[in-house]
Amino acid sequence: MGWYRDFEIEAVRSAPADPHPCGDTKNLLLGLPIYGVVVNGIMEETAMTEYFNTPQTEPMLTDGKFAAAPDYLDPGYFHFTRGVGRTVIFRLPYLSAISGARVHALKQDEVAARLPRRADLLVSPDGIGWQNLGTITFESDSPKAQVSSGLELGREYKALYVAFRIDTVGHVWIDELEAFGRTDISNAADITPGDTPGIEINFVNRYPDYSELFGVHNVLLSYHAAARGEPETR
Ligand SMILES: [Ca+2]
Numbered sequence: 001m002g003w004y005r006d007f008e009i010e011a012v013r014s015a016p017a018d019p020h021p022c023g024d025t026k027n028l029l030l031g032l033p034i035y036g037v038v039v040n041g042i043m044e045e046t047a048m049t050e051y052f053n054t055p056q057t058e059p060m061l062t063d064g065k066f067a068a069a070p071d072y073l074d075p076g077y078f079h080f081t082r083g084v085g086r087t088v089i090f091r092l093p094y095l096s097a098i099s100g101a102r103v104h105a106l107k108q109d110e111v112a113a114r115l116p117r118r119a120d121l122l123v124s125p126d127g128i129g130w131q132n133l134g135t136i137t138f139e140s141d142s143p144k145a146q147v148s149s150g151l152e153l154g155r156e157y158k159a160l161y162v163a164f165r166i167d168t169v170g171h172v173w174i175d176e177l178e179a180f181g182r183t184d185i186s187n188a189a190d191i192t193p194g195d196t197p198g199i200e201i202n203f204v205n206r207y208p209d210y211s212e213l214f215g216v217h218n219v220l221l222s223y224h225a226a227a228r229g230e231p232e233t234r
Contacts, residue, residue: 129193
C-alpha cells in the first residue's frame with residue numbers, strides 16, 4: 001500500500017480539442033487536481049505521514065497562490081520527503097500546446113529544505129508516448145529563499161498529460177507548479193516519444209538511467225584509510 005493513490009494513466013488516442021481554442025498563453029495547470037503521483041524509487045513507510053509528505057488531495061501545487069515567506073511552516077507549501085523522486089502528473093482538459101514550465105521551491109538550509117537537484121518536464125498527447133522536453137535546475141546562494149526556475153521550450157508541443165519528475169532526495173517544499181501553453185494547437189509540434197532517456201515514468205523501483213546522472217556513464221568509487229598505527233598521508 002503506497003502513500004499516493006494507485007492509478008493508471010488512461011490512454012486517450014483522440015484527445016479532445018478545445019471547441020473555442022484560446023490563443024493566449026497562460027498557466028494551464030491553474031486549479032487542476034493532481035492526476036497521479038508516481039514514486040520514483042522506494043518511499044520509506046516512516047515517511048508516509050502528512051508531516052513528511054503532503055497528501056495528493058491538497059491543492060497547493062496548482063492553486064495559484066504562493067507561500068508568504070520562505071519558511072517550511074508556511075501552509076502554502078506542498079512537501080515531499082525522500083525516495084529518489086516523484087513524478088507528479090496532470091491531465092489537461094484539452095489537447096494543448098505547451099511552451100514552457102516553472103517550478104517554485106523553497107530553500108531553507110536551517111531545516112534541510114533543499115532545492116530539488118532537478119525537475120524534468122514530460123508531456124504526452126495520449127498517455128502512451130512521452131517525451132522529456134527538458135530539465136529545470138535550481139540555484140540559490142541564499143540560505144533561505146523562495147526560488148523559482150523555469151524552462152522555455154522555444155516552440156510548442158502537443159500535450160494532454162503534463163508531468164514533472166522532481167528529484168526529492170531530501171526534503172523538498174514546492175508551492176506552485178506551472179506549465180505554460182494555450183489550447184490553440186495549430187502551431188504545436190508532435191512529440192517524439194522516447195527520444196530522451198528517462199521517460200519510463202510508469203515503472204517504479206527501477207534503476208536510474210544516465211540522464212538522471214547528468215549523462216555520467218562511469219563512476220569510480222574509492223575510499224582511503226590510514227593503516228592502523230600509521231599516520232594518514234594525503
Ligand atoms: Ca500554490
